[in-house]
Amino acid sequence: xxxxxxxxxxRLNLRFGEMGINTSEQIYRxxxxxxxxxxxxxxxVIEGDSRINDEEISLENEALELMALQQPMAGDFRRxxxxxxxxxxxxxVGDYAASIARxxxxxxxxxxxxxVEEKISEITVVVRNMMENFLDAYARDDIELAKKTAKMDxxxxxxxxxxxxxxxxxxxxxxxxxxxxLSYLSVVRDLERxxxxxxxxxxxxxxxxxxxLVELNPGKIDRDIVEKVNDGExxxxxxxxxxxxxxxxxxxxx
Amino acid sequence: MATVIEAKDVxxxxxxxxxxHGISMDIPxxxxxxxxxxxxxxxxxxxxxxxxxxxxxPNIKIxxxxxxxxxxxxxxxxxxxxxxxxxxxxxxxxxxxxFSVYENVSFGLRLAGIKDKALIDDRVExxxxxxxxxxxxxxxxxxxxxxxxxxxxxxxxxxxVLATKPDVILMDEPTSALDPISSAQIEETMVxxxxxxTIVTVTHNMQQASRISDKTAxxxxxxxxxxxxxxxxxxxxxxxxxANYINGVFG
Numbered sequence: 468x469x470x471x472x473x474x475x476x477x478r479l480n481l482r483f484g485e486m487g488i489n490t491s492e493q494i495y496r497x498x499x500x501x502x503x504x505x506x507x508x509x510x511x512v513i514e515g516d517s518r519i520n521d522e523e524i525s526l527e528n529e530a531l532e533l534m535a536l537q538q539p540m541a542g543d544f545r546r547x548x549x550x551x552x553x554x555x556x557x558x559x560v561g562d563y564a565a566s567i568a569r570x571x572x573x574x575x576x577x578x579x580x581x582x583v584e585e586k587i588s589e590i591t592v593v594v595r596n597m598m599e600n601f602l603d604a605y606a607r608d609d610i611e612l613a614k615k616t617a618k619m620d621x622x623x624x625x626x627x628x629x630x631x632x633x634x635x636x637x638x639x640x641x642x643x644x645x646x647x648x649l650s651y652l653s654v655v656r657d658l659e660r661x662x663x664x665x666x667x668x669x670x671x672x673x674x675x676x677x678x679x680l681v682e683l684n685p686g687k688i689d690r691d692i693v694e695k696v697n698d699g700e701x702x703x704x705x706x707x708x709x710x711x712x713x714x715x716x717x718x719x720x721x
Numbered sequence: 722m723a724t725v726i727e728a729k730d731v732x733x734x735x736x737x738x739x740x741x742h743g744i745s746m747d748i749p750x751x752x753x754x755x756x757x758x759x760x761x762x763x764x765x766x767x768x769x770x771x772x773x774x775x776x777x778x779p780n781i782k783i784x785x786x787x788x789x790x791x792x793x794x795x796x797x798x799x800x801x802x803x804x805x806x807x808x809x810x811x812x813x814x815x816x817x818x819x820f821s822v823y824e825n826v827s828f829g830l831r832l833a834g835i836k837d838k839a840l841i842d843d844r845v846e847x848x849x850x851x852x853x854x855x856x857x858x859x860x861x862x863x864x865x866x867x868x869x870x871x872x873x874x875x876x877x878x879x880x881x882v883l884a885t886k887p888d889v890i891l892m893d894e895p896t897s898a899l900d901p902i903s904s905a906q907i908e909e910t911m912v913x914x915x916x917x918x919t920i921v922t923v924t925h926n927m928q929q930a931s932r933i934s935d936k937t938a939x940x941x942x943x944x945x946x947x948x949x950x951x952x953x954x955x956x957x958x959x960x961x962x963x964a965n966y967i968n969g970v971f972g
Contacts (some may be wrong), residue, residue, distance in 0.1 A: 470912070535955050536951065537932050537958075538928050538931070
């Protein structure tokens with residue numbers, strides 16, 4: 468039986484929120500499994516990923532059906548498009564979480580680098596906060612919070628770069644660490660990618676409310692800042708400002 | 722899904738001319754079935770056969786079988802007044818009678834010989850509530866129904882049909898004489914009513930069919946081109962002609 472459009476919209480939003488919470492939970496459990504070498508938990512994360520994939524498919528079906536049958540306009544149109552597009556970013560985030568969980572299972576209990584693992588948990592905290600901020604911004608249509616969320620990605624990029632350096636240094640000192648190092652590199656890369664997708668998600672919050680397609684992650688500038696900071700080069704004033712905003716945004720949740 | 726109305730090979734002739742060329746379709750219970758198609762395709766003609774609204778047309782001949790809850794509609798034994806109480810109709814132009822709201826809505830009940838005032842009052846109130854117009858008319862039940870807006874008049878007409886507790890409500894372009902806001906409100910009411918009633922609606926407005934109906938039948942030149950779940954018709958129809966029609970290529 469058909470239900471009213473308003474009810475269907477509500478349900479679509481609810482489903483998206485659920486998918487978001489589940490995805491956030493996946494990031495948390497994946498990195499916990501990695502940090503604690505908990506293979507059982509990692510298996511659960513991998514199983515959980517297929518649920519997120521299913522959620523995406525059913526959400527897409529629902530959104531497509533609403534578009535085809537209800538001819539939504541203006542705000543309703545944007546809400547449906549947003550759910551449709553943002554759900555694929557969530558799904559990708561879920562894939563990266565599963566990839567981290569797979570590393571947990573793959574890595575054998577050989578040599579470890581404690582300072583790298585510490586750094587990874589730091590990145591995880593920022594990424595998870597980004598995700599939670601996004602969900603909050605989405606639920607409340609809060610563009611300011613969405614923008615702050617996107618800015619936090621610079622912090623993630625910086626830490627990603629630093630961690631890579633740490634790993635490389637360790638490999639140069641001690642070749643027997645190579646297996647673990649490869650795993651670390653894969654995990655930090657996954658976390659960094661999650662950050663990028665959350666920036667996309669934040670952009671959809673802006674579109675949903677204002678109908679503007681924005682780029683909240685001027686990737687190239689970020690990359691320059693990241694490299695300059697790590698190579699100890701001087702930042703210009705706008706770069707300094709971005710870095711400061713990113714730091715402030717990252718401290719929001721502390 | 723139970724079938725309320727079962728039509729088999731229904732042919733309608735106006736004089737020598739065959740207007741419907743063998744329509745067969747099952748109307749499911751408590752769903753909205755939309756009949757769409759270009760002007761003159763026979764969708765209204767078919768709708769009108771479902772409660773014998775065509776009977777008065779001179780030179781009309783109807784063949785095939787139409788069963789309502791298992792009983793042959795065109796059987797000589799069928800009580801037409803009773804049939805129309807069970808299968809009510811709402812028309813394109815709101816057509817309240819030129820007397821009070823109360824008399825309009827209670828008309829069918831009095832026609833059926835019901836005299837119990839309390840029962841009539843109760844049915845009138847329930848019907849007006851179901852038609853989502855009670856709040857507007859509750860203090861104006863004795864006002865002339867023609868004094869209300871088009872959308873409100875249409876709701877009063879829907880209430881008039883509901884008062885006789887029909888199983889099926891036929892609607893012939895129920896919103897095409899109304900403004901977009903009133904149309905949207907009637908659409909909402911239709912979706913609500915479909916929880917308790919079977920609705921068959923004829924519409925020129927394909928978007929309306931896609932928005933509210935569960936099943937859609939496309940009529941072209943007196944035949945059904947395709948009859949399926951609305952989602953299938955509008956998202957992935959089997960027939961190219963359906964795809965062309967809903968895309969506005971013809972019709």
